Amino acid sequence: MSRIHCCAGMFLFLFSLPALAGEPLMLGPIPLDFVLFGLTLLGVALFHQHTLYVGLGGMVSITLYKLLFSGFKSGEGLAGLGGHFAHEWSILANLFCLLMGFALLSRHFEKSHVPVILPKYLPDDWKGGFVMLVMVFVLSSFLDNIAAALIGGAMAHQLFRGKVHVGYLAAIVAAANAGGAGSVVGDTTTTMMWIDGVSPLIVFDAYVAAVVALCITAYFGAKQQHAYSPIIKNAHQHTKVDKARIGIVALILVFAIVTNVVVNIEFNALADVFPFTGMAVWVAILISIPLRRPDWEVLPETFKGSIFLLSLVVCASMMPVETLPPASALTALGMGFVSAVFDNIPLTALALKQGGYDWGVLAYAVGFGGSMVWFGSSAGVALSNMYPEARSVKNWLRHGWHVAVAYVVGFSVLFFTLGWHPDTAHKSAAAETMKATSQSHE
Numbered sequence: 001m002s003r004i005h006c007c008a009g010m011f012l013f014l015f016s017l018p019a020l021a022g023e024p025l026m027l028g029p030i031p032l033d034f035v036l037f038g039l040t041l042l043g044v045a046l047f048h049q050h051t052l053y054v055g056l057g058g059m060v061s062i063t064l065y066k067l068l069f070s071g072f073k074s075g076e077g078l079a080g081l082g083g084h085f086a087h088e089w090s091i092l093a094n095l096f097c098l099l100m101g102f103a104l105l106s107r108h109f110e111k112s113h114v115p116v117i118l119p120k121y122l123p124d125d126w127k128g129g130f131v132m133l134v135m136v137f138v139l140s141s142f143l144d145n146i147a148a149a150l151i152g153g154a155m156a157h158q159l160f161r162g163k164v165h166v167g168y169l170a171a172i173v174a175a176a177n178a179g180g181a182g183s184v185v186g187d188t189t190t191t192m193m194w195i196d197g198v199s200p201l202i203v204f205d206a207y208v209a210a211v212v213a214l215c216i217t218a219y220f221g222a223k224q225q226h227a228y229s230p231i232i233k234n235a236h237q238h239t240k241v242d243k244a245r246i247g248i249v250a251l252i253l254v255f256a257i258v259t260n261v262v263v264n265i266e267f268n269a270l271a272d273v274f275p276f277t278g279m280a281v282w283v284a285i286l287i288s289i290p291l292r293r294p295d296w297e298v299l300p301e302t303f304k305g306s307i308f309l310l311s312l313v314v315c316a317s318m319m320p321v322e323t324l325p326p327a328s329a330l331t332a333l334g335m336g337f338v339s340a341v342f343d344n345i346p347l348t349a350l351a352l353k354q355g356g357y358d359w360g361v362l363a364y365a366v367g368f369g370g371s372m373v374w375f376g377s378s379a380g381v382a383l384s385n386m387y388p389e390a391r392s393v394k395n396w397l398r399h400g401w402h403v404a405v406a407y408v409v410g411f412s413v414l415f416f417t418l419g420w421h422p423d424t425a426h427k428s429a430a431a432e433t434m435k436a437t438s439q440s441h442e
Contacts, residue, residue, distance in 0.1 A: 025069055033070065036062045037315050041341050044312075044375060045393035051375075052304050055311035062315050072318065088317050090275050091345070095313065096306050097278025098146060098256075099382055103302040104285055105252050106150035106386070107295040110158065112245035122159075128231040129168065129222035132159065133175040137214050140179030141186050144256065149176040149379035153386045156225075163229035169390045170400025171221025173380045174371040178214045181367035182207035182360070188378075189348040190363050191260070196352045198359045198423070205360025205418055206367065213368055213410035220402035248288040255284040305385035312375060316342055327356035329420045333411055335362070336369025340376040344369070356422045361414060368410065371403045 025032040040058025044051050066072055067081060074083030122128035132155055140148035152172040156164045180186030182204050184194035190203050259280035285294060319342075325331045335347055344366040351357050351366075370377030374384050374396045384390040397404075 025065075031070070031320055032065060033062060033319055036065060037319060040312075040315060041375075049391075051391055052308045052311075055308045055315075059311040059314050062318055066318055070320070073320075084318065088314070090273055092310055092313065094275035094278040095378065096310060097275055097282055098144065099306040099309065099378070099385075100299060100302055101252065101278065101281035101285055102144075102147050102150050102382065103298050103385065104294045104296075105147060105249055105281075106154045107298055108245045108248050108252075108292065109151055110154040111292075111295075112242045112249065113239045114155075114241055114246065117239055117241065122231065124231055126222045126226035128159070129225045130218045132156065133171055133214070133218040133221065136172055136175040137179035137210075140176045141183045142257070145176040145180040145187055145377070145379045146382045147253065147256075148179060149173055149383045150386065152176065153383050157386070159231050160225060160229045161232060164387060165221075165225045165228040165399065166390055166392075166395045167224035167399035167402070168221045168228075169383060169387055170371065170374070170396055170403050171217045173374070173377065173383055174217040174221075174368065174400075174403045174406065175214055176379045177368050177371045177377055178210040178217075181210045181364045187363075187367050189344050189366050192345070192348050192352065193359050193363065198352075202359050202423065203363045205358075205414070206364035208418060209361075209364040209410035209414035210368060211410075212413045213406035216406035216409060217371075217402050221400075224399065242292075244291045248284075248292060251288055252281055252284040255280040302385050305381060309375070309378065309381040327351070327354060327422060329358070329361065329415055332357060332361050332365045333408075336365035336407055336411065337372070339366045339369035340372035342376075344377070358421045359423055360418070361411075361420065364414060365411065368407055372400075372407060373397070 027035050036058065040054060040062075043054040043058065047054055063081065067077060071077070072080035072084045074080050074087065122131050132152065135155075136148050136152035139151060149172055152175065153164075153169075156168065156172065160168075177187070180190065182190070184190045184200045184203055190206075193203055194200060256277055260277045288294075325334075335351070339347060348362070348366055351362055371380065373393060374380040374390050380390075390396065
């Protein structure tokens with residue numbers, strides 16, 4: 001009975017929280033929400049062997065603080081918490097399904113033996129690693145950058161005998177994020193811009209910076225990798241490709257891409273209420289089981305990494321980021337650095353709501369900027385599931401220094417060649433297009 005009384009007391013206490021919640025606490029000019037989130041990220045950086053517990057601890061701490069003091073955007077107390085997760089659950093479920101599903105996809109690709117025979121077609125010095133990163137870049141331009149990073153990680157594992165340098169891992173993530181930066185189907189943030197009415201041709205401008213950044217990170221990353229563990233050459237000359245596994249990889253990707261495009265274009269209102277893309281990936285996986293058994297054994301470790309990522313995404317979603325500085329090239333540059341430690345999806349949503357950005361510049365900034373820290377992008381977190389040694393912020397910054405340099409250089413090239421062209425009319429243009437389409441059907 002004592003346990004029942006305790007539970008009942010806690011239940012009543014939680015329902016009394018709306019009366020307790022009020023003005024948010026401040027630490028000087030900084031809301032306590034940001035302080036708690038900053039401490040969580042600091043804990044991830046210092047205790048990279050225990051990132052799951054740090055992430056969950058940060059999420060619980062921020063949730064309790066919001067319950068007790070500041071409340072949520074959707075209200076106070078348990079009602080506010082429920083409203084918050086009612087809005088966020090589809091995004092979280094989609095991300096979880098994609099992370100778990102693409103882990104199986106990457107194993108199918110690895111077991112197809114395509115990564116094993118690649119050395120026959122790649123240069124046998126540092127340029128082999130460079131070409132592989134270019135391949136990741138191209139893949140990410142029409143695939144999800146998570147899938148491109150995982151495929152790159154699977155190829156690297158075979159090409160370099162499982163010994164992959166942290167600097168090269170950073171370069172893989174950078175290549176995946178760079179490839180998606182200029183494509184409206186290559187990254188969630190660019191897809192958001194497309195849905196909001198931004199022309200794909202405007203987003204395409206990001207490739208001016210992305211290609212420059214790729215060349216820098218690919219050169220230094222490939223050099224680091226070649227010195228650490230050179231590419232395998234003249235091995236597995238008679239290995240045959242498992243065409244069935246290649247077909248499974250293609251099936252999963254087609255299901256993901258087609259579902260994402262159809263839902264976002266034809267049924268955009270439903271995208272916020274159900275994780276269609278993530279579920280489509282799992283439908284493809286289940287359909288393919290009779291052809292080849294998936295490596296279910298990878299899921300427990302992938303599950304831990306996925307829960308860690310989701311804990312950070314939840315923390316970021318609860319931050320009181322209601323306004324941004326006035327739209328400018330300098331603001332866009334700064335948003336790239338913020339994206340290294342903060343979820344770029346809410347940042348992009350705020351920028352679209354505010355308007356006045358050059359969307360090609362912003363797409364590059366929030367897309368490539370997350371590569372500077374391993375947990376700054378979904379691609380980085382997904383790859384860290386495959387290579388746990390990447391979860392050291394110190395080593396990532398130390399060996400992946402070229403990513404930050406590439407970001408600044410790429411941004412500068414884009415700004416000084418194409419300039420800054422703020423687009424303030426994309427919403428009205430999209431509205432006119434929808435109006436004209438509606439009238440043509442009447």
